[in-house]
Amino acid sequence: MEDKHRAAHDPATAGEFAGESSWTLNADYSDAAYYFSGERERSMFGDFGWNHVPDRIAATDEGLWPSMTGSIEPPATAAASSYRSNNQSVSSSSSEDPPEKSTVSDEKPPEIPSKSKKKGQKRIRQPRFAFMTKSEVDHLEDGYRWRKYGQKAVKNSPFPRSYYRCTNSKCTVKKRVERSSEDPTIVITTYEGRHCHHTVGFPRGGIISHEAAAFTTGQLAPTSMSQFYYPIIQSPRSDINTCSSNIISQPCQAAQDEAGRSSRSTTTPASDAPPPQPAPTDEGLLGDIVPLGMRNR
DNA sequence: CGCCTTTGACCGGCGC
DNA sequence: GCGCCGGTCAAAGGCG
Numbered sequence: 656m657e658d659k660h661r662a663a664h665d666p667a668t669a670g671e672f673a674g675e676s677s678w679t680l681n682a683d684y685s686d687a688a689y690y691f692s693g694e695r696e697r698s699m700f701g702d703f704g705w706n707h708v709p710d711r712i713a714a715t716d717e718g719l720w721p722s723m724t725g726s727i728e729p730p731a732t733a734a735a736s737s738y739r740s741n742n743q744s745v746s747s748s749s750s751e752d753p754p755e756k757s758t759v760s761d762e763k764p765p766e767i768p769s770k771s772k773k774k775g776q777k778r779i780r781q782p783r784f785a786f787m788t789k790s791e792v793d794h795l796e797d798g799y800r801w802r803k804y805g806q807k808a809v810k811n812s813p814f815p816r817s818y819y820r821c822t823n824s825k826c827t828v829k830k831r832v833e834r835s836s837e838d839p840t841i842v843i844t845t846y847e848g849r850h851c852h853h854t855v856g857f858p859r860g861g862i863i864s865h866e867a868a869a870f871t872t873g874q875l876a877p878t879s880m881s882q883f884y885y886p887i888i889q890s891p892r893s894d895i896n897t898c899s900s901n902i903i904s905q906p907c908q909a910a911q912d913e914a915g916r917s918s919r920s921t922t923t924p925a926s927d928a929p930p931p932q933p934a935p936t937d938e939g940l941l942g943d944i945v946p947l948g949m950r951n952r
Numbered sequence: 953c954g955c956c957t958t959t960g961a962c963c964g965g966c967g968c
Numbered sequence: 969g970c971g972c973c974g975g976t977c978a979a980a981g982g983c984g
Binding site for chain 1: 972973974975976977978
C-alpha cells in the first residue's frame with residue numbers, strides 16, 4: 656500500500672504496479688507511462704505517424720523512445736528545423752524543468768562537492784515517461800548512448816534497477832531500467848528529461864510525425880492525446896502535478912547553444928556521438944511492447 | 953588511455 | 969524524530 660502510494664508519484668515504480676493497480680487518466684502527461692500492444696497500439700503509432708512500427712518496434716526506430724519520452728528529437732526530415740524551433744519557442748514557456756544538474760557543469764562552483772549541491776536544493780523532477788517492453792535484454796537500444804551511474808535493489812522486486820545518464824555531458828536525460836517483478840520478461844524503462852542533442856543513429860524512415868512531435872513537446876492537447884495513448888500514471892504529489900504541461904518542452908541550453916553555433920545536418924550525430932551503430936538485432940533493441948492498458952483501482 | 957560498469961556510501965524525501 | 973527507500977556520487981577496476 657505504501658509502496659503503491661509511493662509508486663503513484665514514481666513512474667518507474669508505478670509502471671511496476673501498472674499490472675496490479677488502476678490509474679486515473681491524468682492530464683499530466685509529462686509524467687506518465689504508456690503501454691502499447693498489438694494491432695491497436697500499432698495503429699496508435701500510425702496515428703502518431705510513426706512510420707515504422709513493425710512487430711518489434713525498435714527494430715527500426717532508434718529514435719523512437721527518446722521521442723516518446725518527451726525528449727523530442729527533431730525528425731531527420733524537412734520538418735526537423737521547424738520542430739526544433741517550435742521546441743525552443745515552447746521551452747520559453749517552461750517555468751519548470753530547471754536543470755537538475757544539467758547546466759551545473761557551468762554553474763556549479765568547482766569547490767562544492769557534487770553531493771552537497773543537492774543540499775538546500777529541492778529536487779525537481781523532470782517530465783518522465785515510462786514504458787514496459789518485453790525484452791530479453793535490460794538495456795534497450797534507443798539511439799542514444801547511456802552511461803550507467805548506479806544500480807539499486809528494488810524493494811519487492813528480485814531485479815535491480817539500473818540508472819543511466821545520457822553520455823552527452825550537456826544532456827541531463829536519465830533513464831531507469833528495471834524488470835517487472837511480476838513478469839521478468841518485461842523491462843520497465845523510465846525516461847526523465849529531454850535530450851538536447853541528436854541521436855547517435857537515426858531511425859530508418861523517419862522518427863516521428865508532426866503529431867507525435869507535438870505530443871512529445873506538449874503541443875498536443877492531453878485530451879486529444881489520450882485518444883491514442885493510455886497514460887496510466889498519476890502524480891498525486893503537487894510538485895509533479897504542477898510541473899505538468901509547462902515543462903513538456905524544454906530543450907536544454909546546450910541544445911540552443913549547439914543549434915546556434917553548429918549548422919550540422921539533422922542527420923549528423925552530435926560531436927560526442929560515436930559512429931553509426933551496426934545494424935541492430937531485434938534483441939537489444941526495444942522489445943515487444945507489452946499491453947497493459949488502464950485499469951480501475 | 954578513455955570510456956564504461958560496478959558498488960558501497962551518502963543524502964534527501966516521505967511515511968509512521 | 970526515526971527509519972526506510974529511492975536516487976546519486978565517486979572511487980576502483982575492467983575492457984577495447
